[in-house]
Structures are given as C-alpha cells and as structure tokens.
Amino acid sequence: MHEIARWDLDQLYQVEDILTPILELKEQYYERTDVGVLSKLIQAIEKAEYYLYCRSAEESVSSENTILTVKVKELKSEVQQVIIQSEVEITDNTRLIKDELSA
Secondary structure (H helix, E strand, O other): OOOOOOHHHHHHHOOOHHHHHHHHHHHHHHOOOOOOHHHHHHHHHHHHHHHHHHHHHOOOOOOHHHHHHHHHHHHHHHHHHHHHHHHHHHHHHHHHHHHHHHH
C-alpha cells in the first residue's frame, strides 16, 4: 500500500498559535503604515492559509481548523480593504498634485 504524502507542518509553525504573528504585524502596520510591514503581513496570511490547507488535507476537518480558517480569511479581507483604500488615497493624492501643477 502507498503511504500518503505528509507535509512537515512543524517547519511552518513551531508553535500552535498561527494568529498571533498575523495580529502583531497588523498592529505594527496600523501604528506605522509601513509598506514593508504590510508585505510581511500579507506573507504571514499566505503562510497561515497554506498551513491550514495542509492541516485540513492531512487531518479530518476539525472545528478548530474551521475557526482558524475563517479568522485568517477575515484578516485577509481586512488587509485587502487596506490595500484598496491606500490605492484610492494614492489616486486622490495624484489627482491633487496634477490639479496643483495645472493651476
């Protein structure tokens, strides 16, 4: 019989808490509005999504997995809204600069 492939999930997260690093980066981003922190936040969310996908593929779907997946998706949506809002602000700022240059 063939053995089912398994991922080394301990390599992704040495600790069980996958939300804390994301929440810390989110807090850092809101304090500084730093693009570098935003990039790390996006990477942390992608890592969590990958981890949860692997975990759900290896284990029967647990309520803990489901809850974590929902929370990560909510955080991802929040970050997407931040990105959309910053694009709107950049567009508005660009428009203001163009208007000032035209005046």
